[in-house]
Amino acid sequence: MTGSILLMALSLVAQAEPAAQSDLAPQVRRLVRQLDDPSLANREAAEQALIDLGPEVIGLLPQVTRQTSAEVKERLGRVSRALETKAAKAASEPTRVTLSGEMTLAEAMRELEKQTGNKAEGFEKRSMKVTTDFDNVTYWEALDQLLDQAGMSINQYGGINNTLTLAARPEEQRDRYRSDAYAGLFRVEATRVEAVRDLRNPNVTGMRVHLETMWEPRMTPISISQPLKQVTATGDDGDELGVSNQQGEMSAAARADIASVEFDLPLPLPDRSVKEIASLKGTLTALVPGRVEAFEFTDLAEADNVEQRKAGVTVVLERMRRNNDVYEVRVRVRFDEANNALESHRGWVYNNEAYVLDADGNKVENAGLQAYQQSQNEVGVAYLFVLEGGPKGCKFVYHTPALIVRMEVPYELKSIPLP
Missing domain, CATH: 3.55.50.30 (Phage tail protein beta-alpha-beta fold)
Known part of the structure; x- marks a missing residue:
């Protein structure tokens, strides 16, 4: 390689290199103990100090158990949510x-x-x-x-x-650079314009602008939506084109194996004298997962609504039930703020990793799953496992984002030629 390569830190690590976790661990333990201090001022100071340490201490926070005092449980919950939110927002910045x-x-x-x-x-x-x-x-x-x-x-x-x-790509295809809008970790491009004129009914006309939205592959959003009331378009004559069905909203689930989602924005068909859309502005809404946390449950045969909580998510292992050689593990996942992520596009939650570690530490993947409960902020899923040696000594492990962040993504596309 010739020339020089100038390395940079990711935007989410723009601050000075944090102290190693091993150095922070004693400080975190001391501050956690202080969360139960008799003095209210000391408890509040400890809570704020933990938040100020930043997202790198998330893994050092103790797990809340039934033995955790109500005061510490409440304060640890606030600390975890604040740190997870910081981490998610930092990760959603463009690299x-x-x-x-x-x-x-x-x-x-x-x-x-x-x-x-x-x-x-x-x-x-x-x-x-x-x-x-x-x-x-x-x-x-x-x-x-x-x-x-x-x-x-x-x-x-x-x-x-x-x-x-x-x-x-084909030789005649236009360049990618500056043919789009760079909007944070997203890339928005108008890829096609279609005009329709009904020859039998001249009142039936319209136009659709095909939008392609991509994201940095390191972070796949849960879903992306485009409220039509957030879209404005102006022709090269300076007149606003308007948007059809302004009360509507287009929404699509994002997938990790597909690099984009696509929308067709409905616009009125302008006069033939208008040669291009001078400006097309909009604001997308993206639901982005936060840091993925692991929840581990033991004593599976005796489990009875065992609850674990981290940041803004609670996972409840209801029970394990046997049917011949197949064991069913029923799990409920509840988010403090699901931001509609469990309403229309909930496929992501069924893709959360869930498995059993047997007594020897071998990983046993689930043989199937079925949803049995659904609400605005909670979903219940039954996982099936074939455990030839039975559940003794086994551990159930469930991975899920600790919170879901709602992002507003403004963009502007210019000089879109009309057919």
Whole structure:
């Protein structure tokens, strides 16, 4: 590789390098004990001090049990929620790249992954040279410029979880860079415009702008929606075009193995003198998962509504029930603020990892699942396991995001040509 590569810290670690967890552990233990201090002022000071230590101490906080006092339980809950929220918001900031010099595409892509944590494949055998001059630019800005130089694009249906699949693009296809809107960790692009005029009924006309929204592959959102009342469009004559059905909302579930979601925005068909949409503004709503926490349950045969709580989520192991060699584990997951994530697009919660560790520590995957309860903030799922040696000494492990963050994502697209 020629030139120089200037490494940068991710935007979510922009502050000074935190102290090692081993150094923070004694301080965290002392502050947790202080949460039960007789003095109200000392308890409040300890709670704030734990929050001020930042998200890196989340893993050092003790698990709440039945023996935990009500005071400590309440304060630890607030501390966990505050820290998880900080962590989720930091992770939802766009990653940035600093890189300069001439190098192969493969070298540049590996450096992007190193700096941002965003994975891609399909470039490994590409030997062409690219020139980089990135100074703290967002991931999407850097990637688009590299792909333009290499004559490549992204196959949205690559099928690899949390990984972009790169592919060659037609020569006549326009460049990616600056043909879109960079909106935080999202990339929004108008990819197609369709105009409709009913020849039998001249009053039936309309236009649809096809929007493609991508996200940094390191963080797959739960869902993305576009309230139509948040969309405005202006023609090149300066007149507002308006949006059809302003009370409506378009929504799509995001998947880790598909790189984008797509919406067709309904607009009125403008006069033929209007040649382009000068400005299309909107605000997407994205539900983003926070840090994934692991909940571990033992003594499965005797389990009776065993409850564990971390940050903004509570997991309840109702019971284990045997049916011949198959054991059913019934689990309820409840979020303090689900932000509608369990209403229309709830497939993500059924993809949460759930397994059993047998007495020897071997992992036993579930053989199937079925939802048995559903509400606005809670879902109940029954998991089936084949445990040849029975449940003695086994441990049930459940992974789920500790909270769900609602993000507003404003964007603006300019100079969209009309058909």
